[in-house]
Amino acid sequence: MGDKLDVILEKLNNMDQRFDQIDKRFDEVNKRLERIEDRVDTIAEQTAFASELQSPVSSLQKRMDDLETDVKLLKKVL
Secondary structure, three states: OHHHHHHHHHHHHHHHHHHHHHHHHHHHHHHHHHHHHHHHHHHHHHHHHHHHHHHHHHHHHHHHHHHHHHHHHHHHHO
């Protein structure tokens, strides 16, 4: 009976060790996910900033195109 109990206790210890390993791996995965989330947040902020800049840049491009057309017309007139 003592031998069976020893075997059971050994298996329980092995299970505890495995659960400890699993816990460590989950901790590592959680840390990685937190870093990924931080990076995604940064990318989202940069994308929003870039999108905000896009409208004025497009507007300036349109104005430059219009000015270029005006200059061409002025050259033809002169």
